[in-house]
Amino acid sequence: MPELWPGSVAGYLTKEEAPDSLILLPAPPVAGSSALAADEEANRVGLALRGSPRFAQAAEDANLTFPRAAGAFSCALGAPVTEADTPRIYLLLRRVLSDAGYSTSRAKHLYKRPRPLLVNKEPTCTPAEEADLAKQGSYPSGHSAAGWAWALVLAEVAPDRADAILSRGRTFGQSRVVCNVHWQSDVVEGRVMGAATVARLHADPAFAADLEAAKKELNAVRAKALAPVRDCKAEAGALAVSP
Numbered sequence: 001m002p003e004l005w006p007g008s009v010a011g012y013l014t015k016e017e018a019p020d021s022l023i024l025l026p027a028p029p030v031a032g033s034s035a036l037a038a039d040e041e042a043n044r045v046g047l048a049l050r051g052s053p054r055f056a057q058a059a060e061d062a063n064l065t066f067p068r069a070a071g072a073f074s075c076a077l078g079a080p081v082t083e084a085d086t087p088r089i090y091l092l093l094r095r096v097l098s099d100a101g102y103s104t105s106r107a108k109h110l111y112k113r114p115r116p117l118l119v120n121k122e123p124t125c126t127p128a129e130e131a132d133l134a135k136q137g138s139y140p141s142g143h144s145a146a147g148w149a150w151a152l153v154l155a156e157v158a159p160d161r162a163d164a165i166l167s168r169g170r171t172f173g174q175s176r177v178v179c180n181v182h183w184q185s186d187v188v189e190g191r192v193m194g195a196a197t198v199a200r201l202h203a204d205p206a207f208a209a210d211l212e213a214a215k216k217e218l219n220a221v222r223a224k225a226l227a228p229v230r231d232c233k234a235e236a237g238a239l240a241v242s243p
Contacts, residue, residue, distance in 0.1 A: 001091060004098070007065050009091070011098035012207045018099060019196035021107035021140060025189050028113045028139040035185060042184035043116050045243045046177040050123075053238035054178055059125035061175035064146065066094055072147070073154055075232035076168035078161055079221050082229060088217045089157065092210050093150055099201065100149035101142045103193040108137035116180050125179040133181055141182045144190025145197065147172030152198045157214045169194075171239045178243065 001009045011018075029035035049055050063069055070081045070090050083090045115138040117124050124130055151169020155162040173191060176182035182190075201207040 001095070008098060009094050011095050011102065012201055012204045013099045013102075013197075015102065017200065017204075019103045019193060019200055021104050021189075021193055022110060024192060024196055025107055025140060028111055029183075029185055039183040039185050042177055042243055043120065043180070047120070047122055047180060049178050049241065049243075052241065053234070054241045055125055057235065057238040058175035058178040061147070061172050062126045062129070062143070062179055062181075064097060064143065066090070069093075069097075071229045072172060073150060073165060073168055074228035074230050075235050076161060076164040077154055077158055077218075078164075078228060079158075079218060080226050080229045085226060086214075086217055086221055088210060088213045089154075092153065092214050095207075095210075096149050096153055096197070096201070097146050100145040100194050100197045103197045104140045104142045104145050104190060107140055107189075108142070110137075111139050112137045113139040113183075113186070116183060120180070122180055124181050126181070138182055139186045139189065140193055141173065141176050141186040141190035143176050144173030144182070144187040145194040148191040148194030149197050150194075152195060153201075153211065156211060157218055168239075171242050174242050184243075 003009055029039055049058075061072060067083060067090075070083070070093060074081050080086065081089055081093070115133055115136075116122075117130060118134055124133070126133075148169045151166050151172070155165045158165065169191075173187040176187055176190075177184055
């Protein structure tokens with residue numbers, strides 16, 4: 001699969017086929033609304049976790065670059081996710097990432113919602129990325145869309161692990177609140193776009209074929225009893241504290 005740019009491969013969907021966030025989502029919360037007050041309260045809870053293992057996990061979840069990002073669901077899946085061990089699952093996640101990320105773009109570009117770091121002037125879990133993040137709209141969260149899309153797809157690959165996988169999909173999105181780069185409503189609506197993306201993907205023959213191949217690949221990996229690629233005990237401890 002050729003890269004569109006370094007680290008990114010083409011998804012399954014064209015721009016015209018991708019879900020439209022301007023049609024599917026409401027406008028972001030406005031000043032004085034109860035929704036904005038809820039966002040601000042969630043942000044305060046997230047800021048209180050700075051310096052904690054949960055904050056460190058949020059920094060890890062911020063990394064959408066492969067090969068590192070491939071391991072985000074390894075513990076929940078109960079198996080390694082690497083290009084060497086599970087190449088079909090690995091490529092499936094890379095392509096779904098592109099589709100889910102693109103699904104959020106129209107609303108991001110229209111609303112240009114300021115991210116929490118620009119409002120509260122507090123640091124994030126990824127200081128090197130703050131200058132670029134400040135230029136990008138906050139609503140909806142592309143990370144949350146990707147994480148939830150990954151969770152839905154992997155729950156089909158391993159239905160016996162669905163609860164653990166979906167829980168991880170939720171915490172993956174919540175990491176953006178902990179990181180001080182997204183509001184809670186950004187994350188919630190990001191999940192909507194992730195779900196919309198997966199719903200659309202089920203009409204794509206190439207995705208359907210890759211999904212079936214991923215199921216067979218996981219069965220082969222399980223037969224070898226290969227372990228996850230992350231420290232699952234440390235991850236579980238960090239994620240036990242999540243807004």
